[in-house]
Amino acid sequence: MGQSGISQVAHSVTPPPGVRRIGSEVEASELAHRLLMPGRRWPVVVLTIPGECDEPFGDPDEIKGAVGDLAEVVLMPTSDVSWAFSRVMPPMTQVYGGAGRVYPVDHAWVADPGRSRLRFAYSLQDRKRITDQLISDALQAAMAAGLVEPRTCAGVQERCGRVQGVIGSRALVTLEDMSLATVWEELTVPGVALDRVLAKGQQVCGSYDPDSRRLDLRAALRFPDAATARAGVVRAYRVGDVVLAQVAAVADDAVTVRLLPGLAVEVGREAVTSNQKDALSGLFSVGEVVAGRVVEADPIRLRLDDVDDEEVPKPAPSLLPGGPPWLRPPEPEPQPPAAAAPSSPASVPPAAPPRLPDVLHGGDADRSPVRSVAPRQPTPLDLARRLPAPQPPAMARPAGAIPAADQARVVQLTNELAAERSTRKALADELAGLRARAAELEAELARATRSIKQLQTSYRGADLARQRLGKQLKSAQDRVGQAAGVPGPLFLDSEEQFRYEVTCEWAQRIPAAEKADKPLAKYVLAPGFLDSVDQIEGISRAKVVAVVVEVLTGQSQQLAGRDVHPLRTGDAGSPYVRRPDGAICWRVALQRESAAARRLHYWRTHDGYEFSRVALHDDYRP
Structure with a gap:
């Protein structure tokens, strides 16, 4: 495809109808520039041909047949052509060596190459895998670009049917006239497995396209x-x-979970673990399903540290009428079988996996430690020297038939050709070894990822057990205190009890001669304030009561350790938090010298105070 072909593609309304082959460095460079140019209308699938092959490991025709007019499919060899493509593309966004990649319309992949996933293939055995992966990536990119809208053309019909089964990312539906249709995972709910949307026997209705047979x-x-x-x-x-949620994003101090595909809720560290040194990024993995408790409905708030092992979560809603719950509890990890006793003391231990130098250079012959200098690869001249010397002809050629110089040249070229073939074979064997090792490393990475998830789950379970034991200990201590004559709460209403404690603290703290000058100012407790006092850990209720008295009597302004100041919306320099009625939110320190130090937030109103919540230092919510 020359420059005119590239220009036609760039200005056409729909992608090219067939697979495009890139055959020159100029075409490859133009393709890269077109991928980087804003305004591209559709995703582009680039599948490469390995250097030693004539055809790709993936199936470009099957990819094109699946994506149709939703994406462009390009085939490119690994050679100077792919290097010309790579020179134009940003780092980590290139593709070559038999791999494939889908470049979405949105250019976020330029800064974050993970948004354009590199799909590897090492042999024809990977044909189905890489083909399915690229089809899925292309359809998801088309969905994100808004290209897969319900069609209203004359051929599209409203049809109903029954799901016969879900196989991977496809579902088979028998329509009312007994014809068959398919449902594609990528064209339903992005990021949700199809077996979480459809179930065998489910009745479904939708728009049927007779050309693609898609529902x-x-x-x-x-x-x-x-x-x-x-x-x-x-x-x-x-x-x-107790409900199920799927982890959507993780940071060190918060985890974002989805109760439904379109509804995300952020859960702060204080609602996950009482250990302020825990980084939540080490406790959760994106995509895993966790259980939490709903503690507030408007806005929706969850706690992940208040779920007992024996509690059964409520079933998650279904995404389609009559469908399965879109989330299901994680299955317990299978326990590894107990190690079998050796048959005899002389049992041979399993062989260790081959080291990288063994794979690269031929296997198990050399088990010596890796040398600091890699062995030199044979050159064509080395290989030529190992060839047997050319034998003289059995019969003398007629005089003058082939000059001696030409005979010598033919022998030299023959030897060089043999050496080149030997070198190519050695390189091909080395490449096969590298691919085998890459496959092993991918398998090891998958096993390590599973182990990390198991450890994360085990740690969270242990942390929840520790917190439950702490609550049980506190309850036991309260019962012991009551048995010893220590009074418990004197009021059934929690706000009346808190006000009583504030009054008692003021009466005991302020000398009689100063009570007239330091009365308790008027105050109210905001909804959720007492919950925050009870739920936050690492600070006693008595300390909160004492600081409330300091605020109400004006003492907190004179105490340097209280660090009283208006609350900002973020870091220094950001605006103060202000309500429509003119009230400004203030914060006062309950603790100091720690990012997890507790703070008391309150509103200064025209006629008194409104205590909002107890929070951590880095929590800027009023």
């Missing part, structure tokens, strides 16, 4: 946006319910 069910989704998702969660769950 589009998106119009029947129960929660197409954030508003319907929020309403669905409110209908399905009540405060106090």
Whole structure:
């Protein structure tokens, strides 16, 4: 495809109808520039041919047949052509050596190459895997670009049928006239496995395209946006319910989970673990399913540290009418079998996996330690010297038939050709070894990832058990105190009890001669304030009561350790937090010298104080 072909593709309304082959460095460079140019209308699948092969490991025709007019499919050899492509592309966004990649319309992949995943293939045995991966990536990119909208052309029909089964990312549906249709995972709910949307025997209705035989069910989704998702969660769950959620993002101090695909909730560290040294990024993995308790409905708030092992989560909502719950509890990890006793003391231990130098240079012959200098690869001249010397002809050629100089040249070229072939074979064997080792490393990475998830789950379970034991210990201590005559709460109403404690602290703290000058100012307790006092750990209730008295009597302004100042919306220089009624939110230190130090937030109103919540130092919510 020359420059005119590239220009036609760039200005056409739909992708090219067939697979495009890149055959020159100029075409490769132009393709790279087109991928980086804003305004591209569709995703582009680039599949490469390995250097020693004539055809790719993936199937470009199958990819094109699957994506149709939703994406462009390009085939490119690994040679000077792919190097010309790589020179133009940003770092970590190139593709060559038999791998494939989908370049979405959105250019976020330029800064974050992970948004354009590199799909590897090492032999024809990987054909189905890489083909399916690229099809899935291309369809997801087309969905994200808004190209897969429900079609209203004359051929599309509203049809109903019954799901016969879900196989991987495809579902087979028998329509009412007994014809067959397929549902594609990528064209339903992005990021949700198809068996979490459909189940065998489920009745479904959608838009049927006779040309592709695809059934589009998106119009029947129960929660197409954030508003319907929020309403669905409110209908399905009540405060106090234990529910399932999927981890969507993780930071050191917060984890974001999805109660439904369109509804994410952020859970801070204080609602996950009482150990302030825990980094949540080491406790959760994106995509895993966790259990949490609903502690507030508007806005929705969860706690992940208040779920007992014996509690059964409520079933998650289904995404389509009559479908399965979109989340299911994680299955317990299988325990490794007990090690079998050796048959005899002389049992031979299993062989260790081959080291990288062994794989590269031929296997098990050399088990000596790796030398500091890698062995030199044979050159064509080395290989030529190992060839047998050319034998003289059996019969003398007629005089003058072939000059001696030409005979010598023919022998030299023959030897060089043999040496080149030997070198190529050695390099091909080395490449095969590298690919085998890469496959082993991918398997080892998958095993390590599973082990990390198991350890994370075990740690969280142990941390929850520790917190439960702490609560049980506190309850036992309270019972012991009551038995010893220590009074418990004197009021059934929690706010009356707190006000009583504040009054007692003021009466004991302020001398009689100063009480007239330091009365308790008027105050109210905001909804959720007492919950924050009870739920936050690492600070005693008595300390909170004491600081409340300091605020109400004006003492906190004179105490340097209290660090009283208006609350900002973020770091230094950001605006103060202010309500529409003019009240400004203030914060006062309960602790100091720590990022997890506790703070008391309160509003200074025109006629008194409103205590909002107890929070951590880095929590800027009022």
